[in-house]
Amino acid sequence: MDLQTLLKNTSRSLYLSVQALPRAMRPAFGTAYLLCRYADTIADTPILPASRRLYWIERFPHLLQEQNTAEIAQLVHEISAPTENPYETELIKQLPACLAELNILDAALRGIIMDVVYAVCEGMKTDLSFFPAEHSHALRAFDTPAELERYCHLMGGEPGLFWSRLIYHTARIKMPEEEFYTLGQRIGDALQIVNILRDLPKDLRIGRCYFPRMDLESAGLTAQDLLEPANSARFEPVKRKWIAWGLAHLKSAEKYFPQLPKAQPGQRAAVAWPVLWTADTLWKVYRAPHLLDPSKRVKISRKVIYRTMLCTPPLLLSNHAFTFWLDKKLRRFT
Numbered sequence: 001m002d003l004q005t006l007l008k009n010t011s012r013s014l015y016l017s018v019q020a021l022p023r024a025m026r027p028a029f030g031t032a033y034l035l036c037r038y039a040d041t042i043a044d045t046p047i048l049p050a051s052r053r054l055y056w057i058e059r060f061p062h063l064l065q066e067q068n069t070a071e072i073a074q075l076v077h078e079i080s081a082p083t084e085n086p087y088e089t090e091l092i093k094q095l096p097a098c099l100a101e102l103n104i105l106d107a108a109l110r111g112i113i114m115d116v117v118y119a120v121c122e123g124m125k126t127d128l129s130f131f132p133a134e135h136s137h138a139l140r141a142f143d144t145p146a147e148l149e150r151y152c153h154l155m156g157g158e159p160g161l162f163w164s165r166l167i168y169h170t171a172r173i174k175m176p177e178e179e180f181y182t183l184g185q186r187i188g189d190a191l192q193i194v195n196i197l198r199d200l201p202k203d204l205r206i207g208r209c210y211f212p213r214m215d216l217e218s219a220g221l222t223a224q225d226l227l228e229p230a231n232s233a234r235f236e237p238v239k240r241k242w243i244a245w246g247l248a249h250l251k252s253a254e255k256y257f258p259q260l261p262k263a264q265p266g267q268r269a270a271v272a273w274p275v276l277w278t279a280d281t282l283w284k285v286y287r288a289p290h291l292l293d294p295s296k297r298v299k300i301s302r303k304v305i306y307r308t309m310l311c312t313p314p315l316l317l318s319n320h321a322f323t324f325w326l327d328k329k330l331r332r333f334t
Helices: 005-011 011-019 025-046 050-066 069-079 086-093 093-104 108-128 144-172 177-200 200-204 213-218 227-252 253-257 267-289 301-312 312-317 319-333
Strands: none
Touching: 005 025, 005 086, 011 213, 011 301, 025 050, 025 069, 025 086, 025 144, 050 069, 050 108, 069 086, 069 093, 069 177, 069 227, 093 108, 144 177, 177 200, 177 227, 177 267, 213 227, 227 267, 227 319, 253 267, 253 312, 267 301, 267 319, 301 312, 312 319
């Protein structure tokens, strides 16, 4: 199976976005996604105990650099098993092909990809080393807000930085490089906090409470209390705090988006869509009265997704249209 087909099968929505990107961006973006998805497969596989998954997550960035064929074969062997998703099974087999794709990229792009893989693996190491094993029936929370911010930075901000570096490498951006990168990181942070808010009930049931003990205590709660859907109202101050944090970071898109060349509409769409969908998802979370209830998962409707895509053409031509639409969504929270 070629990597384009593998990318299409592992993430159809992302594959469509990749096809809309400028041709110069596609190989690096697709390769980075597949390698990060491979790391995610290692971290989540039920075949190996947490200690062995942690070993391979720590080794993974080094394995990509060293490319020891015997070690690659050992990793593939250890995590290979039939799964409900045949495309994930195929992905596991395709690590050598992903590395071959990585090797033909120029050195600058390889460096950008390795940086994001390393950061994402650092976040996965936190999941595997800080939190208890998934089926231990134990539960642990981060201690401080700084720990949650660091986690969001690793899992969201660093991919945002990768995306921004890739854009800067392939397009003319007038904004100073570091300023553009900082804005991209902040947008990535916002995308990650919305995932954590949305997935809270599921994460709690595998022992992971990303919301800090300090914040919970200020609301008279413990991590264990969050397992009770009836405590949703008491969790509201913590929820609102981190929604506000996400909104402040997402607002960076109002400066970021106008830097993207209008001659590259696919690139602009690939930035606009996740930003606008994140704003909509945060609004759903904000209004959800039962966020702790695992039977009531928060997500935006297909109608919202399709409406955003149908309204895309004006955003590709007008920076004002994008900032107006995003600001309108953000003002709902005030």
